[in-house]
Amino acid sequence: MALPAVLESEWxxxxxxxxxxxxxxxxxxxTVGFSTGLSALINASFDSMKPEEKATFDPTLLSFTGMxxxxxxxxxxxxxxxxxxxxxxxxxxxxxxxxxxxxFLLGKLTxxxxxxxxxxxxxxxxxxxxxxxxxxxxASGIGEEHVLRAVxxxxxxxxxxxxxxxxxxxxxRSSVASISVLIPFFLIVSNLLSxxxxxxxxxxxxxxxxxxxxxxxxxxxxxxxxxxxGPYGGLGIMLLWVAASVLxxxxxxxxxxx
Numbered sequence: 414m415a416l417p418a419v420l421e422s423e424w425x426x427x428x429x430x431x432x433x434x435x436x437x438x439x440x441x442x443x444t445v446g447f448s449t450g451l452s453a454l455i456n457a458s459f460d461s462m463k464p465e466e467k468a469t470f471d472p473t474l475l476s477f478t479g480m481x482x483x484x485x486x487x488x489x490x491x492x493x494x495x496x497x498x499x500x501x502x503x504x505x506x507x508x509x510x511x512x513x514x515x516x517f518l519l520g521k522l523t524x525x526x527x528x529x530x531x532x533x534x535x536x537x538x539x540x541x542x543x544x545x546x547x548x549x550x551x552a553s554g555i556g557e558e559h560v561l562r563a564v565x566x567x568x569x570x571x572x573x574x575x576x577x578x579x580x581x582x583x584x585x586r587s588s589v590a591s592i593s594v595l596i597p598f599f600l601i602v603s604n605l606l607s608x609x610x611x612x613x614x615x616x617x618x619x620x621x622x623x624x625x626x627x628x629x630x631x632x633x634x635x636x637x638x639x640x641x642x643g644p645y646g647g648l649g650i651m652l653l654w655v656a657a658s659v660l661x662x663x664x665x666x667x668x669x670x671x
Contacts, residue, residue, distance in 0.1 A: 500587070526575060
């Protein structure tokens with residue numbers, strides 16, 4: 414089957430499965446909802462903040478404070494896109510229709526990542542403009558230096574997170590196993606390693622910590638620790654994680670029976 418036909422097939426699969434649509438909707442609502450709510454609280458208590466907190470206040474980064482909740486739904490989306498076919502047994506039919514496993518995986522990842530990117534960008538722009546409206550005089554404009562980079566980067570971060578999750582799901586071939594690994598990894602392990610001085614030098618190179626640097630405008634904003642890399646360096650580190658995940662998923666798909 415030619416690649417355009419594979420892409421069309423994968424698009425049909427994704428849009429006809431309710432769970433994938435719901436997870437994308439939750440990613441949008443959770444990010445926007447928590448970002449606006451937390452921003453309203455911070456804006457209301459701004460005058461009582463410590464001087465060092467005011468000095469590193471980053472209104473752009475504040476727009477994405479809900480990302481830590483929305484990204485969990487994006488992880489689940491990435492897992493379901495790949496693992497649903499294994500749990501239903503449809504993977505055998507899919508591979509029979511597309512014997513070239515590289516083309517099959519490429520089509521699936523391309524369609525799902527493009528969809529995640531569209532939702533991610535929609536989420537980041539909506540969240541940014543709503544939060545800036547809440548902040549009033551403390552707001553940043555989309556035309557200010559580095560702001561557009563941060564907003565676009567936030568959407569790209571969500572898409573890369575979904576792609577990373579797809580690679581892991583292709584390796585583990587199970588929704589339960591993939592979610593059981595990924596959610597604790599991002600929710601617990603990453604925060605624990607980044608939360609202590611002795612382990613922070615390792616935690617800062619995890620995909621979420623490095624990738625989220627692209628959303629930051631002010632150095633050391635909102636108590637974030639100093640890192641040896643900048644926004645684009647952090648995005649590069651995340652891309653390496655994603656590449657390793659996708660490569661691992663391809664090798665498992667290529668060398669193991671469905």
